[in-house]
Amino acid sequence: xxxxxxxxxxxxxxxxxxxxxxxxxxxxxxxxxxxxxxxxxxxxxxxxxxxxxxxxxxxxxxxxxxxxxxxxxxxxxxxxxxxxxxxxxxxxxxxxxxxxxxxxxxxxxxxxxxxxxxxxxxxxxxxxxxxxxxxxxxxxxxxxxxxxxxxxxxxxxxxxxxxxxxxxxxxxxxxxxxxxxxxxxxxxxxxxxxxxxxxxxxxxxxxxxxxxxxxxxxxxxxxxxxxxxxxxxxxxxxxxxxxxxxxxxxxxxxxxxxxxxxxxxxxxxxxxxxxxxxxxxxxxxxxxxxxxxxxxxxxxxxxxxxxxxxxxxxxxxxxxxxxxxxxxxxxxxxxxxxxxxxxxxxxxxxxxxxxx
Numbered sequence: 001x002x003x004x005x006x007x008x009x010x011x012x013x014x015x016x017x018x019x020x021x022x023x024x025x026x027x028x029x030x031x032x033x034x035x036x037x038x039x040x041x042x043x044x045x046x047x048x049x050x051x052x053x054x055x056x057x058x059x060x061x062x063x064x065x066x067x068x069x070x071x072x073x074x075x076x077x078x079x080x081x082x083x084x085x086x087x088x089x090x091x092x093x094x095x096x097x098x099x100x101x102x103x104x105x106x107x108x109x110x111x112x113x114x115x116x117x118x119x120x121x122x123x124x125x126x127x128x129x130x131x132x133x134x135x136x137x138x139x140x141x142x143x144x145x146x147x148x149x150x151x152x153x154x155x156x157x158x159x160x161x162x163x164x165x166x167x168x169x170x171x172x173x174x175x176x177x178x179x180x181x182x183x184x185x186x187x188x189x190x191x192x193x194x195x196x197x198x199x200x201x202x203x204x205x206x207x208x209x210x211x212x213x214x215x216x217x218x219x220x221x222x223x224x225x226x227x228x229x230x231x232x233x234x235x236x237x238x239x240x241x242x243x244x245x246x247x248x249x250x251x252x253x254x255x256x257x258x259x260x261x262x263x264x265x266x267x268x269x270x271x272x273x274x275x276x277x278x279x280x281x282x283x284x285x286x287x288x289x290x291x292x293x294x295x296x297x298x299x300x301x302x303x304x305x306x307x308x309x310x311x312x313x314x315x316x317x318x319x320x321x322x323x324x325x326x327x328x329x330x331x332x333x334x335x336x337x338x339x340x341x342x343x344x345x346x347x348x349x350x351x352x353x354x355x356x
Contacts, residue, residue, distance in 0.1 A: 002137030004202075009071040010140050013203060013244035013266045013287050015320035021312060021349035022070035023342055024142070027328030028063040029075050032335060035062050046091050050077050053126040060131050064139065066335065067342045071140050071203070074131060074196070076124055078146030078207055081188050082155045084115035095159065102158030104166075109177050114188045117195035124192075125199040132200035143201030145193050147208035147249075148185040148226035155181065164213050171222055178222060186226040190233035197235045197243050205246040205268070206230055212251015212270075219255060228262035246289055250327060253278070260286045271326030276314035287320035294325045297337040304337050305344040312345065317352050 004010075009022040031037055039059050043049035050056060056075045064072055079097050083089035088100030103109050115121060132141055146154075154160075156167040156178075170178045193204045211223045227247055234245055247259055248268025259267050260282040269278055269290035278288055296307045308323075315321045323345045329338070 004137050006139050012322050015287050017319050020346050021321050021323050023323040023345045024069050024071040025325055025329050029059045031331035032329055032333040033062055051123045053130045056127040057130045057134050061134055067338055071142055073142040074128055079154055081192055082151055084120035098159040103155050109180055112184045117192045125195055128196050128199040128201055140202040142203045142205055143196030144205040145189045147206050148182045149223035150208050150210045151185050152181045153210045182226045186229045189230050194235045197238050203244045208249040211249035224258055231263045257281055274314055275311055279315060289322040289324050291326040294327055294330055297333045301340045304340045308341055308344045309348050312348050
């Protein structure tokens, strides 16, 4: 593999000094880009796009051609793991992801097995390898997975949910069954992420998108221990380099100190918590990633710049900040707003580092 030309993102995750604050965006390859929409149309469906290494590589690189981003993220979906477990992932028009065979019966749950990432998920590993070759050392590649709790939500509910009634009912009435799902899923996530690392991912991120719907006690029983299990099981070094990891619980600001204590390298923040206060709480234990409200990007350019500077100023002149949105970029975002954001973050953070 080519030597990395821009390792600012990786150094920031490891809390090493950087010349500026690196930036990437969750869902940076997505429907806000016309070129992405064109490729998706050629693919015929979202799943076809995910399962074609060549097309996944194409859309992964598209935002990097437009913007001076500091990392690429594998184009895939968090539900590839339960799909590989045999739950039958499909996308219904206007409804989002659904599973043909959600987990409802005890025998189905007891029969749940860890998929082989080099069999059922080989298309993801092929995409990782192809993207790494195409990047040619320009910026690092991030691999990712959903968290055990978030995947379990989809697996039990059968798709997205407004109230998480089925999975929460299981948590309170049959916690033994939910713990079994979480245990198998955690081990599956470890195998999946480690295979991505071995295929070329230089950092990995765990998306606990639905962790924030839990009560404090439930989060510490059904999400956090399994996040720790994943982090503990990850390969920490590959190709002679550290492979940092990021854990992101949407709505998890209340538990940031607990999350920082599981051994991860960085904690992702949504937009509901001031990043300066978060840094004061965790100190030098972890790096922080975030945390601009994605809806800021619908405002005029001067507002986008102002709010980006607000986040940077709040974090201050300290190592260990990766700039990102507090959640995925909206499909309705004007592409020009992203240009303003990227330029502002790089320029203003250089001034902060210089003490200006």
